[in-house]
Amino acid sequence: MQTLPYGSWPSPIDAALAAAHDGHPEYVGFVGDEAWWTEPRPAEGGRRTLVRRRADGEEEPLLPAPWNVRSRVIEYGGQPWAGTARDGRPLVVFVNFDDQRLYRYEPGSDPRPLTPVSLVGGGLRWADPQLHPERGEVWCVLEEFTGDGPTDVRRVLAAVPLDGSAAQDRDAVRELTDDRHRFVTGPRLSPDGRRAAWLAWDHPRMPWDGTELIVADVGDDGTFRHARAVAGGPDESIAQADWAPDGSLLHTSDRTGWWNLYRDGAPLCPREEEFGGPLWKLGQRWFAPLDSGLIAVVHGRGATALGILDPETGEVVDAAGPWTEFASTLAVHGERVVAVGASPRSAYEMVELDTRTGRARVIGAEHEDAVDPAHYPEPQIRTFTGPAGRDIHAHIYPPHAPGCVAPGDELPPYVVWAHGGPTSRAPLVLDLEIAYFTSRGIGVAEVNYGGSTGHGREYRNRLREQWGVVDVEDCAAVALALADEGTADRGRLAIRGGSAGGWTAAASLAATDVYACGTIIYPILDLVGWGAGETHDFESRYLETLVGPLAEVPGRYAERSPTEHADRITAPFLLLQGLDDVICPPAQCERFLARMAGRRVPHAYIAFEGEGHGFRRADTMIRVLESELSLYAQVFGLNPHGVPTLELSK
Numbered sequence: 001m002q003t004l005p006y007g008s009w010p011s012p013i014d015a016a017l018a019a020a021h022d023g024h025p026e027y028v029g030f031v032g033d034e035a036w037w038t039e040p041r042p043a044e045g046g047r048r049t050l051v052r053r054r055a056d057g058e059e060e061p062l063l064p065a066p067w068n069v070r071s072r073v074i075e076y077g078g079q080p081w082a083g084t085a086r087d088g089r090p091l092v093v094f095v096n097f098d099d100q101r102l103y104r105y106e107p108g109s110d111p112r113p114l115t116p117v118s119l120v121g122g123g124l125r126w127a128d129p130q131l132h133p134e135r136g137e138v139w140c141v142l143e144e145f146t147g148d149g150p151t152d153v154r155r156v157l158a159a160v161p162l163d164g165s166a167a168q169d170r171d172a173v174r175e176l177t178d179d180r181h182r183f184v185t186g187p188r189l190s191p192d193g194r195r196a197a198w199l200a201w202d203h204p205r206m207p208w209d210g211t212e213l214i215v216a217d218v219g220d221d222g223t224f225r226h227a228r229a230v231a232g233g234p235d236e237s238i239a240q241a242d243w244a245p246d247g248s249l250l251h252t253s254d255r256t257g258w259w260n261l262y263r264d265g266a267p268l269c270p271r272e273e274e275f276g277g278p279l280w281k282l283g284q285r286w287f288a289p290l291d292s293g294l295i296a297v298v299h300g301r302g303a304t305a306l307g308i309l310d311p312e313t314g315e316v317v318d319a320a321g322p323w324t325e326f327a328s329t330l331a332v333h334g335e336r337v338v339a340v341g342a343s344p345r346s347a348y349e350m351v352e353l354d355t356r357t358g359r360a361r362v363i364g365a366e367h368e369d370a371v372d373p374a375h376y377p378e379p380q381i382r383t384f385t386g387p388a389g390r391d392i393h394a395h396i397y398p399p400h401a402p403g404c405v406a407p408g409d410e411l412p413p414y415v416v417w418a419h420g421g422p423t424s425r426a427p428l429v430l431d432l433e434i435a436y437f438t439s440r441g442i443g444v445a446e447v448n449y450g451g452s453t454g455h456g457r458e459y460r461n462r463l464r465e466q467w468g469v470v471d472v473e474d475c476a477a478v479a480l481a482l483a484d485e486g487t488a489d490r491g492r493l494a495i496r497g498g499s500a501g502g503w504t505a506a507a508s509l510a511a512t513d514v515y516a517c518g519t520i521i522y523p524i525l526d527l528v529g530w531g532a533g534e535t536h537d538f539e540s541r542y543l544e545t546l547v548g549p550l551a552e553v554p555g556r557y558a559e560r561s562p563t564e565h566a567d568r569i570t571a572p573f574l575l576l577q578g579l580d581d582v583i584c585p586p587a588q589c590e591r592f593l594a595r596m597a598g599r600r601v602p603h604a605y606i607a608f609e610g611e612g613h614g615f616r617r618a619d620t621m622i623r624v625l626e627s628e629l630s631l632y633a634q635v636f637g638l639n640p641h642g643v644p645t646l647e648l649s650k
Contacts, residue, residue, distance in 0.1 A: 001403055001404070001405060002403055002404050002405070003404075003405055003406070003407055004404055004405075004406065004441070005406060005407065005410060005441070005638070005639070006399055006406045006410060006411075006412040006413060006441035006442065006638070007412075007413060007440055007441045007442055007632070007633065007636060007638030007639065007640060008440070008441065008638060008639040008640060008641070009399075009401045009404040009439065009440050009441040010401075010404075010641055011375065011401060011436070011439035011440050012371040012372070012375060012439075013370075013371055013375060013432055013435050013436050013439050014436075014642075015436065015621070015622040015623075015625040015626045015629075016618070016622050017370055017371070017432060018432040018433050018435070018436045018621070018625055019042055019618040019619075019621035019622050019625070020042060020043065020370075020618060021347060021370060021432050022040070022042050022432075022433070022616075022618075022621055023039075023040030023042060023046075023616070024040070024327070024340065024342070024347060024348030024365070025037045025038065025039050025051070025340050025348060025349070025350055025364070025365040026038050026039075026048070026327070026329060026340065027079055027080060027081065027283070027329055028329050028330065028331045028338050028339065028340060028350065029081070029082065029083055029331045030083075030331050030332070030333040030336075030338070031052065031083035031084060031085055031090045031091075031092065032084070032085030032088070032090065033055065033085075033333065034052050034053055034054060034055065034085075034090070035052070035053045035331065035338045035350065035352065035363060035364065036050060036051065036052045036053070036081075036083060036092075037050075037051055037340075037350060037364065037365070038050060038051070038069050038070075038080065038081070039051045039061070039365060040616070041065075042616065042617065042618040042621065043618045044065050045065075045610075045616070045617055046615075046616025046617045046618075047065060047066065047067070047068035047070075047097070048068055048069050048070050048080075048097075049061050049062065049063050049064075049067065049068075049069060050062040050063050050069050050081065050092070050094065051364065051365070052090075052107075053350070053363055053364050057363075059364050059365075062105075062107060063094075063105070063111070066098065067096060067111070068096060068097035068098060069081055069094045069095065069096070069097070070095065070097040071095040071097075071100070071125065071126065071127040071282075072097065072100055072125050073125045073126065073127035073128075073141055073143045073155075073282060074127075074143070074183070074281075074282065074536070074537070074538040075536045075538060075582060075583055075613070076280050076281050076538065077127060077281055077282070078127040078128050078141075078185075078186075078281040078282025078283045078284070079127060079128045079129065079186065079281075079282060079283025080094055080095040080127065080129075081093065081094035081095070081129065082094075082129040082130055082131045082138065083131065084131050084133060086133060089106060089107075090106060090107055091104070091105075091106055091131070091133065092104075092105045092106070093105070093114065093129050093131060093138045093162075094111075094129075095125075095126050095127065095129075096111075099117065099118075100118070100123070100124065100125045100126065101113050101114070101115045101116070101117065101118075101124075101126075101167075102114040102115040102126045102129070102138065102140070102160055104162060104164065112164055112167075113164065113167040114138070114160050114161070114162065114164055114166060114167055115160060115166055115167060115173070116166065116167060116168060116169065116170050119145075123144070123145055124142065124143070124144055124145075124170070125142075125143040125144075126140050126141065126142060126143070126158075126160075127140060127141045127143070127186070127282045127283065128140055128141050128185055128186025128282040128283040129186065130186055130187060130188065130189065132189065133162065135159075135222055136161060136162050136163065137159040137160060137161055137162060137174070137222070138159070138160050138162060139157065139158070139159050139160075139176065139186065139187050139189075139196075140157070140158060140160065140186055141155060141156075141157060141158075141184055141185065141186050141282055142155065142156050142157070142158035142173065142175070143155050144156075149533070150533070150535065150536045150537055150540070150582065151533070151537045151540055153537050154179040155179060155181070155182065155183060155184055156175050156176070156177050156178065156179050156184070157175070157176040157177045157184055157186070157187050157198065157224070158173050158174065158175050158176060159173070159174040159175075159176055159222060160173055160174075161173075161174075174222070176196075176222075176223070176224045177216075177224060177227065181200035181201065181202055181212075181214075182201070182202045182203055182537075183200065183201050183202070183207070183538070184198055184199065184200045185198050185199040185200075185279075185282050185283065186198065186282060186283060188241060188242050188243055189218065189243070190218075190243045190247055190249075191243060191245055191246075191247055192247060193218060194217065194218055195215055195216065195217060195218060195243075196215070196216050196218050196224060197213065197214065197215050197241045197242075197243065197249060198213075198214055198241070199211045199212065199213060199214070199232075199238055199239075199240075199241060199279075200212050200214050203540070203541040204541035204544040204545070204549075205234060205541075205545075206278075206423065206539075206542055206545065207237060207239070207278070207279035208237045208239075208254075208278045208279065208423050208453070208460065209234070209235070209237060209545060210232065210233055210234040210235050210236055210237060211232050211236075211237055211238045211239075211279075212229040212231070212232040212233065212238070213229065213230050213231040213232050213238050213241050213249075213251050214227055214228065214229055214230070215227070215228060215230050215249070216228075230249070230265075231251060231253060231262075231265065232253065236253055236254065236255045237253070237254045237259070237276075237457075238251050238252060238253050239252045239253075239254075239259055239276030239277060239278075239279050239284070239286065240252050240276055240279075240284065240285060240286055240287060242285075242287070242288070242289060243289070244263065244289040244293065244295075244311075245289060245290075245291055245293065246293065248263050248264050249263070249264055250262065250263050250287065250289060250295065252275050252276035252286060252287065253276075254276070254456075254457050256270065257272075257456050257457045257458055258271065258272050258273060258274060258275075258456050258457070259274045259275050259276030259277065259286075260275055261275045261287060261295070261297065261309065263311055268295075268309065268311045268314060269309055269311075269314045269315075269316060270314075271299075272301065272456065273299055273300055273301040274299060274300060274301065274304075274453070274454055274456070275287060275297055275298075275299045277328055277453055277454075278421070278423045278424060278453050280421075280424070284328040284329065285298075285328060285329055285330040285331075286298045286299070286328055286330070287309075287330065288330040288331065288332040288337070289332070290308075290332050290334075290335055290337070290355060291332075291334055291335065292335060292355070293311065293312075294308050294309065294310055294311070294355060295308070295309040295311060296308060296309075296330055296332055296337040296339070296353070296355075297309045297316065298326045298327075298328060298330060298339065299316065300454070301454065301455065302381075302393060302425075302428075302448075302454045302455065303324050303325050303381075303427070303428045303454075304325055304326045304454075305318045305319070305323075305324075305326065306318065306319045306323070306326045306337070306339050306341060306351065306353060306360070307319065308337075308353070308355055317358070319351070319353045319358075319360040320358070320360060321341070321351070321360045322343045322345065322346065323341030323342060323343050323346075323351060324342070324343045324344065324428050324429070325341065325342050325343065325427045325428050325429045326339050326340065326341045326342075326351075327339070327340040327341075327342075327348060335354065335355045335356050336352060336353070336354060336355075337352065337353040337354075337355060338350060338351070338352050338353075338363070339351050339353070342367075342427070342429035342430060343428075343429065343430065344376070344377075344378065344379050344428060344429065344430055345373060345376060345430060346367035346429075346430055347367045347429065347430050347431075347432075348365070348367075348429065349362050349364070349365045349366050349367045350362065350363050350364035350365050350366075351363070367430075370432075372402070374402040375400075375401060375402065375435060375439045376400075376430060376435055377397040377398065377399075377400050377434060377435055377438040377439075377444070378397075378398070378400060379395045379396065379397050379428060380395070380396040380397075380398070381393075381395060381428070382394050382395075382396055384477055384478050384481050385477070385481075386450075386473060386474050386477040387473050387477065390450065390462070390474075392447065392448075392449060392450070392474045392477055392478055393447075393448040393452070393454075393455065394445055394446060394447045394448060394478050395426060395428060395445070395446040395448075396443070396444075396445050396446075396482070396487075397434055397438050397443060397444040397445070397446070398412070398438070398443050398487070399412045399438050399439075399440075399441040399442060399443050400438050400439065401438075401439045401440070401441065404441070406441060410489075411486065411487075411488060411489035411490075411492075412441060412442065412443050412487075412488060412489060412492075413441075413442050413443065413488070413489055413492035413493070413494070413632065413636045413638070414442070414443040414444070414445055414479065414482055414487075414488035414489070414492070414493055414494070415437060415442060415443070415444050415445070415493075415494045415495065415496055415519075415632070416445045416447055416475050416478060416479050416493070416494070416495045416496070416515075417434075417444055417445065417446045417447065417495075417496055417497065417501070418447060418449065418471065418475055418495065418496070418497035418500075418501035418504035418505055418508075419446065419447075419448070419452070419497065419500075419501050420497070420498050420499035420500045420501045420502075421451075421452070421453075421499070421500045421501075422449075422451050422452070422463060422467060422471060422500040422501075422503075422504070422546070423451065423452075423453060423460065423463075424452065424453055424500075425448045425452040425453045425454045426446040426447075426448055426452075433625065434446075436625055436629070437629070440629070440640055441638075442632060442638075443482075443487070443488060445478055445479065445482060445488075447474060447475050447478050449463075449470065449471045449474035449475055449504070450462030450463055450466075450470040450471070450474050451463025451466075451467070451470060451471060463546060464545055464546070465545070465546070465547060465548045465556075466546075467503075467543075467546035467547055467560070468503070468504075468507045468511075468527075468547070468560035469560070471504045471507075472504060472507050472508050472511050472512065475495060475504060475508060476508065476512050476514045479493045479495070479514050479515070480514060491516065492516060492635075492636045493514060493515050493516060494515050494516060494517050494518055494519070494631075494632060494635070494636075495508050495509070495514075495515045495518045495519075496518060496519035496520075496521070496628065497519075497520070497521065497523075498521035498522055498523070498614075499521070499522055499523065499524070499583070499584060499613065499614075500524065501521070502520045502521045502522055502523025502524065502525075502584070503523050503524040503525070503562075505518045505519065505520045505521075505523070506518070506520045506523055506525055506562040506569075506573075506592075507560065507562055509562070509569045509571050509573060510562045510565045510566070510568045510569050511565075511568070515571055516571055516572075516635050516636065517571050517572040517573060517574075517631055517632065517635040517636075518571060518572075518573045518574075519573070519574045519576070519628045519631065520573055520574065520575045520576070521576045521577075521624070522576065522577055522578055522581055522583075522584045522613055522614070522615075523575075523584055523588065523589070524584050524588060525561065525562050525563045525588045525589065525591070525592040526561050526562075526563040526564070526588055526591055526592065527543060527547060527557040527558075527560060527561045528550070528554070528557045528558060528561065528564075529587070529588065529591070530543065530584075530588065531543040531547070531550045531557060532550065534585060534587065534588070535582075535583055535584070535585070536582055536583055539583065543557075547560065562592060563588075563591050563592045563595055564595075566592060566595035566596045566599070567595075567599065569596070569599075569601060570601060571601070572601065572602040572603060572631065572634075572635050572648060573601070573603045573631075574603070574604050574606075574627055574628060574631045574646065575589055575592075575593070575603065575604070575605045575606070576605075576606050576607075576608075576615075576624055576627075577589045577605070577606070577607045577608070578607075578608050578610075578611030578612045578613065578614075578615065579607050579608060579609050579610075579611065580609075580610060580611060580612040581611070581612050581613045582612065582613070583612075583613040584613060586607060589605065589607075593605055600650040601650065602634075602648040602649070602650055603648060603649060603650075604627065604631070604646050604647060604648050604649065606623065606624075606627060608620050608623075626643050626644055626646075627644075627646045629643050630643055630644065630645055630646035631646055631648075634646070634648065
């Protein structure tokens with residue numbers, strides 16, 4: 001057993017290893033009897049490919065580079081593919097990221113375009129496709145930009161011919177709805193083919209604030225008629241809808257304060273836990289009806305489980321296994337269920353549940369330990385007390401490495417991780433980025449601050465008009481509690497976050513003296529600029545909920561913005577930004593740095609060509625992790641092995 005200072009422990013988890021294992025399988029589906037999904041390729045520029053699990057159990061990657069199966073609708077995208085089997089052969093439709101066109105793909109032949117060429121980053125985009133080969137069409141969401149501004153856009157449901165006739169002719173695309181609603185999800189067709197259901201919402205609401213469930217009659221000619229709202233409203237969030245085999249309509253609603261499941265308006269399993277979540281991407285699925293009438297569900301309070309709900313009894317039986325978290329993607333075929341599960345000891349992998357036997361097994365993207373799992377951290381699920389006695393949920397990852405201990409009188413440094421969103425949460429899963437730090441002797445505290453999901457609408461609404469206050473207070477409360485109880489070194493606390501978490505990190509450095517330094521990743525820094533049109537359409541009115549209407553409370557926007565109060569920041573920081581980011585654009589960082597100029601606060605700014613909102617390239621992720629560790633080493637007085645020194649400017 002070696003006795004070494006915290007932060008200097010040797011670790012086999014280097015930045016390249018963490019980058020190679022970034023991302024996870026997504027968007028599962030069945031094509032005939034086969035399970036298919038998308039999978040990231042960090043070493044190939046961060047593209048996503050399709051993978052199939054063949055009947056013999058072998059995984060087969062499809063669509064080689066440069067194909068990239070990913071949609072840009074609402075910028076965060078959504079379900080980018082759909083498939084079926086015709087005469088025993090797969091027929092797949094997918095969105096290619098680079099040109100945002102829909103393609104028809106049959107393995108063994110090249111993909112063929114179904115939609116016309118449009119401007120990259122504008123023009124036409126597609127998401128959440130539903131294949132209807134009997135009609136010769138694929139139904140999906142069409143996002144069409146009508147001007148130069150990010151909010152010059154319309155969204156409708158559309159039918160694209162499968163014969164390729166729309167590849168050169170926009171007029172061959174049949175619009176199923178008008179554009180009266182700003183946002184829509186892909187249509188779900190009833191078993192008898194006579195009704196379609198989808199979700200819709202409008203500014204200034206986000207989908208976790210209020211959505212409507214729309215049902216329309218479908219004529220013999222495929223036209224939609226008599227569209228009407230059957231559930232939802234401005235203060236009720238419906239996260240998903242689908243048809244059961246018997247023709248009843250299922251949906252998740254938070255009308256009671258928790259996203260629960262309903263059938264034709266009647267509750268199926270009333271519980272104070274979530275059977276849905278925030279709809280950041282079109283086509284997310286938390287439930288899927290089986291042929292037997294049972295319903296596969298992803299549910300939980302905080303962390304999530306995969307279960308089978310009997311709608312007649314309200315009983316849920318969870319799949320046995322090591323998984324503590326399931327992503328919001330599900331597919332069913334007969335009595336088979338495929339989901340994506342993970343745990344603190346394993347990354348996300350494809351899990352199949354046979355409802356006839358109750359047996360769950362890994363069928364794809366199987367987790368393989370890249371290092372001895374003794375180097376993985378063991379999370380502690382904790383609830384802290386914040387201002388006014390409010391609960392704050394967090395995952396605490398103490399420093400851990402086999403064969404290493406710190407001197408008995410030394411307390412470890414800790415980094416508070418603020419998740420993005422902010423209407424989201426930190427999942428309880430193995431993350432080699434966390435292990436990169438904990439295995440070197442640096443603790444990590446993931447804080448699901450007030451406003452996070454997974455704990456009901458009341459917890460989620462704590463952030464209403466309080467962004468930059470509650471999130472900052474909750475992160476600080478956890479950090480100080482760890483120091484007060486002797487878990488963390490009070491003088492060696494840091495904060496880091498990306499996107500909304502980057503905002504929280506920067507706001508924390510401006511508003512508190514809790515942290516010795518911070519890492520700020522593709523952040524929001526200037527609320528006035530962001531709220532006045534500097535972001536994309538989907539989130540362009542988000543701040544009206546998080547802060548308040550800009551016209552009514554302009555002083556609040558200025559008061560909370562780190563850019564406006566750069567003079568308050570004295571702690572060193574690392575600022576990281578993708579130059580292609582249209583959600584949190586580089587201009588935010590540039591204005592912030594201009595305000596910091598001449599203040600002699602040690603800092604570094606690294607901007608990455610070809611990266612957008614969320615870093616996807618392996619070389620980017622390697623530099624990010626090594627730079628972050630170097631910042632902590634310089635500020636905390638650590639001596640990590642083999643890490644390039646980050647140059648800090650003043």
